Amino acid sequence: MKKIIAAISAITLTAACFASCSSDSKDSKSESATEATTVAETTTEESTEEDTTEAEEEEMDDEENYDTGDASLDNVRNQDDIGDNELLVVSFGTSFNDSRRLTIGAIEDALEKAFPDYSVRRGFTANIIIDHVNRRDGILIDDLDAALQRAVDNEVKNLVVQPTHLMNGLEYDELSEKVAEYSDAFDKVVIGEPLLTTDEDFSRVEKAITEWTKEYDDGETAICFMGHGTEAESNGIYAKMQELLTADGYANYYVGTVEATPSLDDVIAKVKEGNYKRVILEPLMVVAGDHANNDMAGDEEDSWKSAFLAEGYDVECVLRGLGENEDIRSIYVDHAQAAIDSIK
Template sequence: MTKNNLPDNNFDICGNGKKGILMVHFGTVKSEVRKNTLGFLNKNIAEKFQDFHIREAYTSRMIIKRIYTKYEVRKSTPKEALRMMAQEGFTHVIVQASHVINGLEGEYLKDEIRYFKDEFQDIRVGDPLLTLPEDYIQIADIFKEEFESIGGAVVLAGHGTRHHSNSAYGMLQTVFNIKDMEEFYIGTVEGYPALEHLIPQLKKNKVKKVTLVPFMIVAGNHATEDINGEWREILEKEGFSVEVVMRGMGEMPEIHEIFAGHIKRAMDSKEEKLKDKKNKILKSI
């Protein structure tokens, strides 16, 4: 067993191989928030996988530009980071994004990674936060432990998307319901359900107090402007007492454990292409 009870992996290294984990984030401009969320996550992953070199990349080009303009610090895109890792002699790479759902950002990231499939002996991709059923159950347990005792309703505010992956939020609500977490609700800023869909449910359930919690890795502009701003104002006008927890999930070590588990899973199970799998079935007949 390795440190923190993470089992040995079968991410095979032969000869002078060099292993790396590329942590990929959407990003945030605020330096203190970066340190307390993305930096904290990177640090914990480095501690859990000490035989791997840790690298970082941002997917948001706008954030990369704003960070450079404000701090003269140039963050790498995933392509740039992988190109640099290839030049540095990395042979085995895990790409782990801190995305919450399997959405457009994840699809674009996989497209970028395909450019480098021949640059490394082995390159694999870890899953976003909400992927397998056990991820949803673990998330529900984390939030129940953290917020169950505060009283009133806990409304988690996700980013949301028009992509079909938005259904992940509905699945998480289903898990809340199955686990009798009636005081937990999830809404989205740019998807479904929106706040307007939650308010009738809150009133129907005679909720008086609402605690808003960003269901985002980083409590950045959306948390400040949409959750602590617009959502708070709307709920207060509707007669609710409102508190806001300005903390992203990237500040929660329990969330880091889920990402670490996804990295471990990527090491232990090499993805088999569906086309090859289908072809193998018919070879025997």
């Protein structure tokens, strides 16, 4: 990398020297220097991207020193023979095999049961996860391009895309743009809404997570949900869920995020205002993957578990994704139904 950068500097200096030569040779030599600079810059950018990807993959491999379950039990849903109608379920993805099967797989199963006239297929948007699972387990999951091309190759006429995203944010926008690139290949194509879209969705999710955790609600326990968070405006869903929980009397329920606000510090500050002895930690995510197992329940000193232990609380981590909840799955089914109804 340093050699490439040095080469760029040398080329730039040489081009400057050429500029002081006669006007007869200046244009051709400057043009050559410019082309050389462009090639070197392009090489640098490509090398940087490759190095970054390889570093991320190596880091993922090195840090995964635990069993994520049997990948062969998961139906990756990349079969052909789709037919006229396809329901493509798009998820970010996870390399945690058991969680993938119990969450994303369970959502796909629910959709398949609800819509027998549609062939349910899978697409992941995180290529780094796809590559990792393929390297580790020898199982290839379609990325979004592959899944859409599979639909094209199978001459699907009606394509319904149902994302498992929590919100209408950056990933949902990128999904919509990608689907639009392939839309001319289908007679009809429509995208369903993410989990938290309408006020009714928020109420249903609130009911689902409070019913799911009521066994811990003993008056001495703070129940904290960890979401991912985003820089986009859609990050407001976390504050909205917190406001709804508080307004409905769930004063000991708290919502925070890993990468945005409310932050872990915000959640700890709120919990310390109460008289709690115990803290329950649970992901507000479709899957219980890397964030749940490491950022939330890991033994690193900056994990949520470690932070609350340091504050003197008894801590219990509940490692399950929202996709394991039947009431959550029913919301995705209803959103897919609305999408299907819109093209009839």
